[in-house]
Amino acid sequence: MTDTPIPGWTLERLHKGYGQALEETEVLYDSQTDHQRLRVFENPRFGRVMTLDGVVQVTEADNFIYHEMLTHVPILAHGAAKRVLIIGGGDGGMAREALRHPSVESVTMVEIDAGVVEFCKTYLPGISQGAFDDPRLNLVIDDGAAFMRNTDQKFDVIVVDSTDPIGPGEVLFTDTFYGHAKRALTQDGILVTQNGVPFVQGEELTNSMRAFKALFADWGCYMATVPTYAGGPMAFGWGTDGPGRTVALDELEARFAAAAIQTDYYTPEIHRAAFALPGYVRRLMP
Template sequence: MTDWVHEALHRDYAQSLRVDEVLYDSETAHQRLRVFTNGTFGRVLTLDDVVQTTEGDNFIYHEMMTHVPILAHGAARRVLIIGGGDGGMAREVLRHASIDHVTMVEIDAGVVDFSKQYLPMLSQGAFDDPRLRLVIDDGAAFLRTTTDRFDVIVVDSTDPIGPGEVLFTDTFYGHAKRALTKDGILVTQNGVPFMQGDELTNTMRAFKALFGDWGCYLATIPTYAGGPMAFGWGTDGQGRAVPLDTLADRFASAGIETGYYTPEVHKAAFALPFYVRRLMP
């Protein structure tokens, strides 16, 4: 199957994507980075054959990690993105005219340059927005030393393997909590709980100790295999209790167009099936 990419992230489950055309393929002693086109998903970025993002379905992931906390907060002005070098997360945050400043901390400048060249449809000009401050640094180191405070922090991490592992520690979450404003909201990427339950449990254990309101919400992203993805949620504010009609008003006032997010989906995403509830500490 030379015209297919076989992803084997999970021990007992795998998915495959057809490769129509290879646009970039670089293999080092440490990893293999590829961009190829697929008839359904458009341009696909893989790292060691594990899908990182696609042109076709990235909107689900990026919308749910940004619009949920921003609209739940209701008065967010300053946002921090840890990771997100492809620019998709910044794209969605900056759709909100109410956001005054976005700091994006990406460990590898090459990821940003690469994404601008091969995946420009993800950032859609976000890197040129004057409200965006791009910091090339380790996200954990940045949070450990920053004196800035943020209304929303979005941790757009890879899986907890290699460089991404530090972004799943209790210490990291503690530093993130310190960098939040009084009613600030932290959201994190926490994998597919059906396949990666320990990842969610470990994060929720840390959130339970840190936040008055903690938990997760779900969204289904086709190329993140194995079921719906979980996003960690932590705040000492009232963000999750915001009623549907208030969310609808805020969404209408924002004047943004979405492909997945709606106020109704926002509220429903926090309704967890029992197999996910059982992962909570």
């Protein structure tokens, strides 16, 4: 749901009784695709901003937090990830970060809307930074739930970079989808998911965690604060039957150094600390 409180501004009202306003100094793109309404505009604080159906998906300024935490945490926790699957991620930012790991041999990215990919290549090239041209990337235009249900491939890390559980993204928050995702993991594989902002989307997190608890030996979530994902820190779902969460700090530091990756948010210390949950989030765990 969107509104214009004053000329030149857009108001996101994803959550009941709460919203965020962003100034639009220039609208670069505004079009309805087969699946959703796509817009890109310039903002003096966040640079180019992309919205889907009026909800902020990515900005040039703060996307690094989200993308680094959903890729580097599971890849470095795994320690030997070669095959990565991304569900969603049409802006290319998740692929960008996953492909920075020299140990990653292939990244399969499944995006439901080809229009989003082409749009982002044209209007937000700084997000993907050439990821779509990397020969290790396999871009599949398909429904993520259908792909997960039908695939016979196995992946070391699966990243669900979904929109919120409304519209096309709703099916990616179901017990059945998570079950199919677990089947597609290797023995010590790790599943991570976008699980919204617990302060205003607590039920969403609880429902996902109930499914994770039934599926994985080690389940839960970790957190990071992304300024334009309004309402407080975001939760990222975590599920594995492997030892990923127990990796010691010195081992994470060694893996991070070996990868030779320059990050703006992720550090091994942040990696470990992100799993420490505030009380209100702990109480959302089933």
